[in-house]
Amino acid sequence: MPELDPSRVRDLYRDMIMMRAFDDKALKLQRQGRMGTWPPIKGQEAVQAGVAMAMGEDDWLIPAFREHGVMVLRGVPLHLVYAYWAGDERGSSYSEDVRCFPVAVPVGSQWQHGAGVGLSLKLSGDDAVAVTFGGDGSTSEGDFHEGLNCAGVFDARTVFVIQNNQWAISVPLHQQTRAETLAQKAHAYGIPGIQVDGNDVFAVYAAADEAIQRARRGEGPTLIEAVTYRLGDHTTADDASRYRAEEELKEWEGKDPILRLRRYLEQKGLWVEDQEVVLQEEAHKWVDDQVKALEEMPPQAPEEMFTSMYAEMPPHLSEQMQSLVEEVRS
Amino acid sequence: MSAPGSQGAEGRALHAVPEVATEKLTIAQAVRDAMLLEMERDEKVLVLGEDVGVDGGVFRATDGLIERFGSDRVIDMPLAESSIIGMSVGLAATGFRPVAEIQFMGFVYPAINQLFGHAARMRNRTRGRLTCPMVVRMPYGGGIHPPEHHSESYEALFLNTPGFKVVIPSNPHDAKGLLTAAIRDEDPVLFMEPKRIYRAFREAVPADSFAVPIGKAHIARTGTDVTLIAWGSMVRLCLDAAEVMAREAIDAEVVDLRTLNPLDRETMIESVVKTGRAVVVHEAPRTAGFGAEIVTQINEHALLQLEAPVQRVTGFDVIFPLAHNEKHYLPSRERIVAAVQSTLHF
Ligand SMILES: Cc1ncc(C[n+]2csc(CCOP(=O)(O)OP(=O)(O)O)c2C)c(N)n1
Ligand SMILES: [Mg+2]
Numbered sequence: 318m319p320e321l322d323p324s325r326v327r328d329l330y331r332d333m334i335m336m337r338a339f340d341d342k343a344l345k346l347q348r349q350g351r352m353g354t355w356p357p358i359k360g361q362e363a364v365q366a367g368v369a370m371a372m373g374e375d376d377w378l379i380p381a382f383r384e385h386g387v388m389v390l391r392g393v394p395l396h397l398v399y400a401y402w403a404g405d406e407r408g409s410s411y412s413e414d415v416r417c418f419p420v421a422v423p424v425g426s427q428w429q430h431g432a433g434v435g436l437s438l439k440l441s442g443d444d445a446v447a448v449t450f451g452g453d454g455s456t457s458e459g460d461f462h463e464g465l466n467c468a469g470v471f472d473a474r475t476v477f478v479i480q481n482n483q484w485a486i487s488v489p490l491h492q493q494t495r496a497e498t499l500a501q502k503a504h505a506y507g508i509p510g511i512q513v514d515g516n517d518v519f520a521v522y523a524a525a526d527e528a529i530q531r532a533r534r535g536e537g538p539t540l541i542e543a544v545t546y547r548l549g550d551h552t553t554a555d556d557a558s559r560y561r562a563e564e565e566l567k568e569w570e571g572k573d574p575i576l577r578l579r580r581y582l583e584q585k586g587l588w589v590e591d592q593e594v595v596l597q598e599e600a601h602k603w604v605d606d607q608v609k610a611l612e613e614m615p616p617q618a619p620e621e622m623f624t625s626m627y628a629e630m631p632p633h634l635s636e637q638m639q640s641l642v643e644e645v646r647s
Numbered sequence: 648m649s650a651p652g653s654q655g656a657e658g659r660a661l662h663a664v665p666e667v668a669t670e671k672l673t674i675a676q677a678v679r680d681a682m683l684l685e686m687e688r689d690e691k692v693l694v695l696g697e698d699v700g701v702d703g704g705v706f707r708a709t710d711g712l713i714e715r716f717g718s719d720r721v722i723d724m725p726l727a728e729s730s731i732i733g734m735s736v737g738l739a740a741t742g743f744r745p746v747a748e749i750q751f752m753g754f755v756y757p758a759i760n761q762l763f764g765h766a767a768r769m770r771n772r773t774r775g776r777l778t779c780p781m782v783v784r785m786p787y788g789g790g791i792h793p794p795e796h797h798s799e800s801y802e803a804l805f806l807n808t809p810g811f812k813v814v815i816p817s818n819p820h821d822a823k824g825l826l827t828a829a830i831r832d833e834d835p836v837l838f839m840e841p842k843r844i845y846r847a848f849r850e851a852v853p854a855d856s857f858a859v860p861i862g863k864a865h866i867a868r869t870g871t872d873v874t875l876i877a878w879g880s881m882v883r884l885c886l887d888a889a890e891v892m893a894r895e896a897i898d899a900e901v902v903d904l905r906t907l908n909p910l911d912r913e914t915m916i917e918s919v920v921k922t923g924r925a926v927v928v929h930e931a932p933r934t935a936g937f938g939a940e941i942v943t944q945i946n947e948h949a950l951l952q953l954e955a956p957v958q959r960v961t962g963f964d965v966i967f968p969l970a971h972n973e974k975h976y977l978p979s980r981e982r983i984v985a986a987v988q989s990t991l992h993f
Contacts, residue, residue: 353792353793353794353969353970354793354794382794401969402794403970403971404792404969404970404971404973405969405970405971406968406969406972420795422794422795422796422797423753423754423756423757423796424726424754425726425757454725454726455726457725457726457727457730458726458727458728458729458757459727459729459757460757485697485726486697486698486702486705487698487700487701487702487723488697488698488723488725488726492723492725493725493726494725554705554793555705559701559702559703560701560702616971617971617972619972619975621972622963622965622966622968622972622975622976623963623965626964626965626966633934633964634963634964634965637933637963637964637965638963641963641975644981644982645975
């Protein structure tokens, strides 16, 4: 595994603390009616921090819907992530230089975009790599298999990362597939598949680094299965206690990737309590600033539902927009 | 037959209150009730979908069914809509009566190949040798401020595909009776559930099993000045608008189509002929929405009795907006009243 110097290890820890802080905040905002349905990332921070650190500056990210952590690390402003989930389309309108697709809610649909971006990068001689994410449940959709197959056929510069959090809403992994691992599905498509402990940020980083470098060298796609656990409910509209045993949750709370890295840092003498206090303060201040930025966004004009439909607005849409504008004004 | 509470204004009850034991149910509970009773009646009836078993469905429409009937008949499927529908085709063609759930209409697309390419065509292709007596339940429509892809009303897609029946209830009574009829039907029925009013209100529904015939509209309110034609959650909005207009001495009739295919043209045309004016209301986008078909049929069968062109109140031809702008997209009481006014002052 590539050596990470202590400052980068501390960066990983900081990234994960930031994620936990903004995730907690989103849940609070949701309870206060200031946020829509939110899919929490609690417990999955190591996968997201590890992969993000392995990505090069120009690499593309093609997320599913539980990748807010890696999105923010790739340059999507947190207040826009919040805006999207609060019900504002402008939340998917990042600046041009952020090489990141919008959230993909239809489960599994993003895998093929990942393959397509990987092919695009190869055809255009771009040195970058496409990194696409999805959940364990999404591996049951045909799109997953087609995406892997096509990426293999075309040697796309794509890295597929499964966040195997072991649940797809109420359905546990063993009801999703008879296969022993998800990584082994790669073999059917002639590409390497590797399973890693997704709560071990170093293991995730090492696997992602290797796969990304491989794709960058033009040697083809890789599938990474990162085994982790969803410590929260599926979304704020879900109640996981209906289908998930309390003991299982307790067990995985003990394997919290943040605690795990913290213990490592302490053992190596890289971390002291004072730093923790400062970091927590920093994280909460950043999150509060982002919430402020969210709430300072001027309301979206109702007619914006029309203005981004086509490059050029067709006449019937202009008419419809006009009627709405008049209605809102009166 | 309408249960108490489903008719329009007070004193306008269209049917006698049935002398049967009833229970107060929401639409979601009525849907569950229909499945439960049909599963008890016929062991070939199966329920399959995502999270329909242990979780009882994300809207609780299958709550408790797995405890009652076991995991061979209440099947938590892997996350694959194409498999849910494709396997239902296989099950239905060989003797079972699958009731498949697509978690939200916006997620039916992976299954379109199976629906359009097979479910709708099996009877015709095999000249009746193999058939698809299956139901596909799909919560549809806006109004709940959900994330992206959770608000669509794409019934028109399925209406332009011959081979399906398309049923959309607007109240708990009809939800139970129509779903029962759908499960007993010999052909594939797309059963779209207005999620906006899943739990919005309860009404008395006969406790025993009963069927509301597919293909029959219901006059939800009688009136003489204008006919409002709607289905699903828009029926309540029309009833609401009718009450508002009643205060201005405009007497609107509300036709709840209940089934879009086959369409009960007779009831609809009879009403339009009586009132001379019509407004169609749907959430779906305007262009090539089912409203266009209704206007055409009215023109074909009642043009000379019309006092004014038929109006449409619909969604716009745009992607369904996220929560912040949802209210500007959806048809409103005000838009319905304005459309009625324009037929009155033509
Ligand atoms: C095509 C499609 N079907 C159903 C849904 C509803 N849905 C949203 S998330 C989800 C489970 C996803 O599980 P998984 O892929 O493991 O991702 P996780 O939620 O665990 O991150 C389901 C069924 C959807 N969004 N898209
Ligand atoms: Mg999962």
